[in-house]
Amino acid sequence: MRSAPPRFAPVPPERLARLATLAKTGPSGPVERLPLGAAAIDTALGGGLEAHALHLLLPDTPHAHAATAFLAAHLAARRLASTGGEVLWATPLRDLFAPGLARAGLAPGRLVVACADGDHATLAAMEEAMGAAAVVVGEIGRAGPWLMTASRRLQLRCEARGTLALLLVRTPGPALPTAARTAWQVAPAPSALPATRPLFAGVGGAGLGPARLALTLARARGAAAAALPRTWLVDVSGASDAPSRLAVAAELAGGAAAARPPQRAGRAAA
């Protein structure tokens, strides 16, 4: 029966013991890091995202799931540039548009999609693919307290297999505590318009500049709670055959709230 979600096997006691030490001390020794390519953020992260770890990307507005997917493709392409290999993208959704992912730098020859039925199947597929795939991306509908256990499993597996895992959440919501190394809230932000501002220009013309995203580092393992959240405005330029480029336009004081346009509060209640 495919409808019944696969149940996770119980975690062996020695793993739990290791988890307990991990939770206290974190991994020992220098960790491999994946720079985002945006200098200010990479500095804040101590060189970039931990490469053998799980990271959470949450949308901050109802349509930001396109931005989380773009960022995931961007990070995956950057990771593949040093490791080679493939990306396994597990998702129950059918709306990924490969030409758009290619503009983030993720070539179709590097991407394998696994259409999982539901959140549990997605997480199980992610776990299965780690090690063989250099980067594993998964999309789940909604984050919840249950994600704590699942994210621990994924994080341990990332460390053991040397895999970068990105978990995208479809529905906007708060960044709950998980075992992921970092959690990001992603929202589109009004972009800087070209200096000469034609209402429209031909395709490839100067009608629109790079898209702008507000990236909020909501949680980071090992970071002082008072230092978070931090929000950066990042300009994103798609490229065709290389990882897309990120450039920090500004850091916002006061965290994510300042990045949101005023009408957001009304929408969140809907």
Added chain:
Amino acid sequence: MAAASQQALHLGVRPGEPLARVRARLPGLHAEPHDAAADAEALERLGHWLRQRMSPLVALDLPDGLFLEAEGASHLFGGEARMLDGLVARLGRAGLSARAALADTAGAAHALARFGPAATLVVPPHAQPEALAPLPVAALRLPPEDTAGLVRLGIASIGDLLALPRASLGRRFGLDLLRRLDQALGRAGEPLAFLPHPEPLAATLRLAEPVSHAEALHALIDRLVPLLCQKLAQRGQGARRLDLLFQRLDGSVAAVRAGTAAPSREVAHLSRLLHLLVEGVDPGFGIEAATLACPLAAPLPPEQRGADMAPGMAETVDRLAARLGEGAVFRLAPRAAAFPESSVARASPLAPVAGGWPAHLPRPTRLVEPPERVEAIAMLPDRPPALFVWRGRRHRVRAADGPERMHGEWWTGTAGEGAVRDYFLVEDEEGTRFWLFRRGDGEDPATGDFSWHLHGLFGG
């Protein structure tokens, strides 16, 4: 005594001594009857072993040597000196003590390998006379009685020979001596009988007319590589080494060798390697046949053909497909199509994906499929909407890019669907970017009903 082990040599045993005398001195000596045929056989086996690993052209130098053609092969080992060091070290690991020398001629290499000052020695081009001069005349591959005759006359080294007038040398010691001398110095050619290539993994082209220009050699590669790759595919193997041998009109052979890091039978990849190497080949008077052989192959499962999948990925894909259902694991491959929703095809996860999409055009990260009808306010014929309503929410457009006109496939299009779409990339006041299109060209209602639709969301 024909030969002695390293240990026996240390104890003072010299090849050539009568066995009885040695036995008297060393009662514990272990001796085997000399079997020249078995020695030659072993040497030939070693030659084939080296032919697979070092150089495509190997010839026997009986009773105790091998010739390897270094040209066209030394690049695989990081140069000539490294090739020799690697060769001796490799033989050492196999329990064989060997000496090696590399020179312009087989004769010089033969002499220096046996009488040279070091276990491995590379003679610079055209330096044979200097390198050979201090060596004893025994290095010249002459019958033993001739060598003895020279020594009796006080001619101990090759340098002594070279100091004598050439005409008198021929008269006094015979043409054989002159020939050997000329061969060692490179004044005369020496055809070597290279070991045959018995590989079943080979493709040969014989030419009706000899060719000698570079384009023809490249064309030969283009014809040979697919033939070989086909054979590799039939055996489920990939090439680790490739030998391209050109048979010249005068019977000599020019060879280049290519190596791969991982077994491969990708035509494009292997062709590229050979095209690079063939530049250095001298066609001589013309080439009448070409052979592409694969002396070293490794298993390469069929599913890895073309796609450079990471190890274990194919198995993972299989496990995921077993868990999620047939057809649930796939690639998103480019497809030539008029409208975006048809420009992506699901392809087998193990099939290689070729090509891509137009790089400079904006394409959304998520596609809203089927496109959703929106109410929009826009000026005809070619302005982007200033405002649109999607799923009950108003979006005011602050900037836009477009239009990008797409023409439907009129032969499949249904009336009313719209044969033309004008796409716009618009950004609303929050910064969210949408992909909208209007049916029709904005002027002729026959091309579409001018209704607006939302087709995708941009992430960057």
